[in-house]
Amino acid sequence: MNGAWSAAAIRRAEAQLMSRLPPGTLMQRAAAGLAAECARLLRKRTPQGPKRNQGVYGATVIVLAGPGDNGGDALYAAERLARRGARVFAVPVMGDRVHPTAAAALVRAGGRLVATPPARCDLLLDGVLGIGGRPGLPGRALDQLGRIEAGTVVAVDVPSGVDVDTGAVPASAVTADVTVAFGARKPCHVLGRASLLTGRLVLVDIGLGDVLDPNPAVRVADEGDIAAWWHRPGPDDDKYTRGVVGVAAGSERYPGAAVLASTGALAGPAGYVRYAGSAAEYVRRTRPEVVCTPTVKEAGRVQAWLAGPGFGTDEAALAELREVLVSPAPAVLDADALTLIGEYPSVLSRREAPVVLTPHDREYERLYGSPPSEDRAGAAAALAKRLNCTVLLKGHHTVVASSDGAVWANPTGRPQLATAGSGDVLAGFMASLLASGMDPVRAAVAAAYVHGAAGGLAAEGGRTVAASDVARELPAAVGAVLSRGRGAA
Numbered sequence: 184m185n186g187a188w189s190a191a192a193i194r195r196a197e198a199q200l201m202s203r204l205p206p207g208t209l210m211q212r213a214a215a216g217l218a219a220e221c222a223r224l225l226r227k228r229t230p231q232g233p234k235r236n237q238g239v240y241g242a243t244v245i246v247l248a249g250p251g252d253n254g255g256d257a258l259y260a261a262e263r264l265a266r267r268g269a270r271v272f273a274v275p276v277m278g279d280r281v282h283p284t285a286a287a288a289l290v291r292a293g294g295r296l297v298a299t300p301p302a303r304c305d306l307l308l309d310g311v312l313g314i315g316g317r318p319g320l321p322g323r324a325l326d327q328l329g330r331i332e333a334g335t336v337v338a339v340d341v342p343s344g345v346d347v348d349t350g351a352v353p354a355s356a357v358t359a360d361v362t363v364a365f366g367a368r369k370p371c372h373v374l375g376r377a378s379l380l381t382g383r384l385v386l387v388d389i390g391l392g393d394v395l396d397p398n399p400a401v402r403v404a405d406e407g408d409i410a411a412w413w414h415r416p417g418p419d420d421d422k423y424t425r426g427v428v429g430v431a432a433g434s435e436r437y438p439g440a441a442v443l444a445s446t447g448a449l450a451g452p453a454g455y456v457r458y459a460g461s462a463a464e465y466v467r468r469t470r471p472e473v474v475c476t477p478t479v480k481e482a483g484r485v486q487a488w489l490a491g492p493g494f495g496t497d498e499a500a501l502a503e504l505r506e507v508l509v510s511p512a513p514a515v516l517d518a519d520a521l522t523l524i525g526e527y528p529s530v531l532s533r534r535e536a537p538v539v540l541t542p543h544d545r546e547y548e549r550l551y552g553s554p555p556s557e558d559r560a561g562a563a564a565a566l567a568k569r570l571n572c573t574v575l576l577k578g579h580h581t582v583v584a585s586s587d588g589a590v591w592a593n594p595t596g597r598p599q600l601a602t603a604g605s606g607d608v609l610a611g612f613m614a615s616l617l618a619s620g621m622d623p624v625r626a627a628v629a630a631a632y633v634h635g636a637a638g639g640l641a642a643e644g645g646r647t648v649a650a651s652d653v654a655r656e657l658p659a660a661v662g663a664v665l666s667r668g669r670g671a672a
């Protein structure tokens with residue numbers, strides 16, 4: 184598992200570490216790692232004309248330097264590049280406030296402090312704001328970003344202007360090709376719109392590992408986690424012990440949801456999929472391995488339910504939802520089930536077994552009363568706490584929150600997944616993970632991860648993606664994630 188730590192947690196760890204080290208040590212570690220990454224990027228540049236001067240020597244580097252230590256990191260890294268022959272121009276963007284010793288070191292190495300740098304450069308270093316930054320950019324930084332044409336933009340620690348702890352981008356911010364982060368990820372690298380401005384993330388180890396709080400603000404699963412959580416069938420297993428999934432989805436009007444959710448469920452680790460609803464004819468025709476009954480009651484005992492996709496919001500649907508909720512099995516509630524809960528919140532009141540809610544933003548609003556804020560992790564956690572459920576809030580970086588406040592950001596997925604029915608596939612797959620015995624938060628996290636990976640496979644080569652394509656790629660995505668995960672373990 185990877186984590187992302189809040190600015191306050193990073194500062195606490197840095198303070199502890201710094202108390203044991205000579206002054207300036209951490210900043211030099213950060214600057215050395217940053218300069219090394221810049222040198223790697225400059226080696227890849229393709230200057231116009233004959234291939235001379237490739238690399239650091241002769242490259243034009245511009246530093247936007249803010250008033251704090253983030254500017255200090257950028258200036259010390261630029262000093263190292265200047266010593267290797269780069270032409271460095273540093274622009275103080277907050278009046279004359281600039282890290283004094285770092286600026287002096289850069290000047291000694293041949294760099295220049297200027298008000299107006301060249302209009303083009305090979306590499307632009309964003310050292311405007313780091314973890315001490317409030318959202319938004321100072322005007323001078325914004326002006327320079329508007330006029331400089333940069334081959335590569337490297338953000339120092341975080342893309343300046345973002346809200347470091349939430350990933351919100353309420354005002355102007357830098358768009359980076361690469362972000363070189365020190366010590367640990369911060370929430371803005373993995374959450375919200377800020378994660379899109381981060382570009383490729385490079386972590387530089389400055390020795391914080393041992394002193395960081397063991398509980399990160401945001402967790403990010405990796406393939407090793409998913410492989411470790413996955414229940415593999417053993418020689419004594421049968422289809423029942425592997426778990427029975429109940430799918431209460433679809434209707435005569437929306438039979439597709441039943442098929443997509445059942446296909447999602449079949450791709451998971453459970454051994455048996457039962458369908459309960461009025462679209463049985465379509466499910467049988469497309470997925471003959473699914474056992475169909477007309478109602479939830481007749482489906483009998485299952486180890487997990489999915490309820491909601493395409494099953495309507497009328498009285499009959501409400502009655503079926505109530506039937507699912509009296510079952511002691513954990514349940515994924517999606518789509519129409521979320522609309523029903525928004526309308527009749529009391530249906531959840533006597534529920535004891537775990538529930539995973541999987542809203543997109545409009546469904547979230549129906550459940551919570553207002554749309555999710557740009558602090559998507561905070562929004563998911565607030566709903567999870569209020570309803571005492573696990574919440575998977577869908578979007579570009581899907582977020583999973585547990586009712587006790589733990590938050591996970593999903594690292595996979597792509598916008599092509601935003602296609603009708605793709606959520607039905609996700610919900611069915613998640614129900615299969617629950618039925619296999621996986622803990623609800625892990626089931627939500629693992630389902631989002633593998634679903635995103637399946638979307639990636641479906642979109643390979645720029646192909647267009649429909650929900651059936653995502654469902655078709657799920658078994659391959661499971662295979663790839665588990666085999667890489669076991670390899671990593």
Ligand SMILES: NC(=O)C1=CN([C@@H]2O[C@H](COP(=O)(O)OP(=O)(O)OC[C@H]3O[C@@H](n4cnc5c(N)ncnc54)[C@H](O)[C@@H]3O)[C@@H](O)[C@H]2O)[C@@H](O)CC1
Nearest residue numbers: 197209210213251252253312313314315316317318319340
């Ligand atoms: N503390 C440490 O030991 C280390 C810190 N490092 C670097 O230090 C950074 C944090 O440095 P600082 O604490 O000095 O903070 P920043 O460099 O993020 O800057 C804070 C300064 O910017 C001003 N400011 C904040 N938001 C602004 C806005 N929107 N517009 C205009 N001005 C704004 C503040 O008033 C303050 O003067 C990290 O991100 C990292 O780059 C690294 O050198 C590693 C070691």
Ligand SMILES: Nc1ncnc2c1ncn2[C@@H]1O[C@H](COP(=O)(O)OP(=O)(O)O)[C@@H](O)[C@H]1O
Nearest residue numbers: 543577578579597598600601603604605606607
């Ligand atoms: N911009 C986006 N980038 C990546 N994934 C997205 C984006 N928008 C939506 N998704 C994903 O697409 C899926 C859509 O689900 P949902 O909205 O429930 O669709 P449907 O109800 O039609 O099945 C979710 O997994 C969601 O996380």
Ligand SMILES: [K+]
Nearest residue numbers: 312339341343
């Ligand atoms: K920065």
